[in-house]
Amino acid sequence: MNTITATNFNFPGQKNVYKGKVREVYNINDQELVMIATDRLSAFDVVMPKGIPYKGQILNQIATKMMAATEDLVPNWLTATPDPNVAVGHLCEPFKVEMVIRGYMSGHAAREYKAGKRMLCGVAMPEGMKENDAFPEPIITPATKAEMGDHDEDISREDILKRGIVSEADYLVLEDYTRKLFQRGTEIAASRGLILVDTKYEFGKTKDGKIVLIDEIHTPDSSRYFYAEGYQERQDKGEAQKQLSKEFVRQWLIANNFQGLEGQVVPEMTDDYITSVSERYIELYENITGEKFIKADVSNIQQRIEANVLEYLK
Template sequence: MSNTIIKTDFNFPSQTSVYKGKVRDVYTLKDNKLIIVATDRLSAFDVVMPKGIPYKGQILNQIATKMMEATSDLVPNWLEATPDPNVAAGQACEPFKVEMVIRGYLAGHAAREYKGGKRMLCGVEMPNGLNENDKFPEPIITPATKAEQGDHDEDISKAEILKQGIVSKEDYEVLEKYTWDLFQRGSEIAAKRGLILVDTKYEFGKTADGKIVLIDEIHTPDSSRYFYADGYQERQDNGESQKQLSKEFVRQWLIENDFQGKEGQILPEMSDDYINSVSERYIELYEKITGEAFVKSDINNIQQRIEENVLDYLK
């Protein structure tokens, strides 16, 4: 597993700052330019796993790039170039402090809340009588915001966002419209590939001239959940688990091994075989969602490759 990139320490020309996220490292340059490196880090329950997943960064970066290109007619985005398989470059924005989560089905976090007896999620009512992975009558937007302490996402309602002034009413209406439009397009793309886009999240920012744009990644296995459409209803009718392509299978593996990121819990050991199986699942999703064969980039020296490609781009 040595041929993965789990940390970076670049010093690009005209670099002004670096921010290390859970998965991406963001390098800010002068003139409001960003270089974002998608690493092979894997996070679940807001905890970064100690080992990287081969090709994960490349997969996330390339899916996000393709999806931004496929939605740019609906929503403007920050992306300008992809100088390396693991790198995206574009304009710096002031991010909104909310993530726009949209759910078409009762799955993941929503299902866990529902199972616990809750029928209200982020100020939105969930109907009674649903089984896990059932389709909602209409998709619901359930925003999340970062906690003041730590890096955990917290559920929040639209009313509370507006009350606290986290986002203005005018801007929030734009975020809502963009979220609906992106989810509709993402669902259409998924359907063409025999997949169901179950739920996803979008992040937005404002450019220096006040334009709201899509940032971060979209429709990747880290930000989205997909089911296979074939056999979906049969599995629901039989009370079976859905066949899915998302990071949820990692969360389920961690839950089975008594880990949900809570205090005092010990992170289970990920064997090389398990890590390779995760990599294969990510490649499978790439090929399913894009309809293209995944081409593995040269990973003999990822750091050097990235640095050379970015320097060439900046020239």
């Protein structure tokens, strides 16, 4: 299976490379960034040993489409997409927080709630909720950005300001942008018969001090979606929701005794399992965008990406 799990390019004007869990970011002349979405799969902040075919292309194309669909509300870093796996944009200084926003009590929030907690990142969660119920209104539960391999940590707005991670003036902008993006994302999802359950946004500052949206937006890696049809019926019956997100990978790992904890071993990912994950990602793409997924030529992904980026940089 042809996948791209690591890159080692040397582009003209290249200053340095940052390798995240899934993306590799090349700094060109301290002016722009070339961001390559690999096929790496990360869960519980651990990168899985094998890549997932077309995953990088899917994430990159959803993110770039969603940036185009929200740029009237919130400025973003993106300037070009020279290859299915590549986004190019302005060099930014990232804020060291992820703005997580939750419309429903699912995933991490539900796990914390089950453990008896009623506060998440300094925000109260009402009594009497059950998993996947909607919050009275969306809540913002930020996380501190982790370096490679470390877990992101929940943090309250108060701690962010107290520790000087973000200034109060900037944080008010981040909150405003987060709510606006989530509202637009909710509307886009509803038009596709989906519910945007929760998501995270990352922001940075351009050289001239403008706050912009960076990284990915409304992808299955950064967001959780439910199918709207049958949602209420499933809630009333206490059944699991039918969802479109990376949660199915997390659930498979949990069922195989892996949650990224010390001493735990990643279960074997067979070719059949990898194919099934790839097919799920294609399903996600088509449902989220409402468009048919067109597979890029993967006969030599590295060569294709390098040629397209070099052509763009000319």
